[in-house]
Amino acid sequence: MQQAEYEEQTQTFYQRLPEITRGAWDIVKGVLIYVIIGIAIGAAMHGYVPENFFNQYLGGGEWWTVPLAVIIAIPMYANAAGIVPVIEVFVAKGVPLGTAIAFMMATVGLSIPEATLLKKVMSLKLIAIFFAVVTIAIIISGFLFNMIL
Numbered sequence: 001m002q003q004a005e006y007e008e009q010t011q012t013f014y015q016r017l018p019e020i021t022r023g024a025w026d027i028v029k030g031v032l033i034y035v036i037i038g039i040a041i042g043a044a045m046h047g048y049v050p051e052n053f054f055n056q057y058l059g060g061g062e063w064w065t066v067p068l069a070v071i072i073a074i075p076m077y078a079n080a081a082g083i084v085p086v087i088e089v090f091v092a093k094g095v096p097l098g099t100a101i102a103f104m105m106a107t108v109g110l111s112i113p114e115a116t117l118l119k120k121v122m123s124l125k126l127i128a129i130f131f132a133v134v135t136i137a138i139i140i141s142g143f144l145f146n147m148i149l
Contacts, residue, residue, distance in 0.1 A: 059093065087100045109134055
């Protein structure tokens with residue numbers, strides 16, 4: 001038994017590559033449908049939501065704009081670099097900086113594909129706690145940025 005364990009540990013990277021590839025493909029197959037659903041929701045929002053929708057509802061500076069920005073951002077799917085130009089347009093159109101930053105953080109950290117990836121390593125209860133804590137922190141950060149800037 002120990003000999004087999006030793007032989008397995010002495011395999012080179014190239015010898016392990018088929019097993020690594022199969023494991024990676026299994027992970028991709030498990031989350032691919034959810035990533036596609038998340039992208040479709042984000043694309044539907046981009047295609048069917050009027051151009052000035054976000055500015056109209058997030059640009060007023062009322063207390064509810066930061067939580068609304070977080071809620072609107074959850075079904076969207078974008079990476080941190082991809083959302084920066086959107087945030088730049090928001091700020092240029094009059095959306096307060098804290099609200100725009102809250103939207104950006106929620107888009108990256110609270111997306112549906114993010115939850116499906118976390119589902120592979122966390123229980124639903126732990127994911128719910130994670131999303132609740134991150135949501136509260138993002139909302140507080142948005143309010144603080146709006147007050148300071």
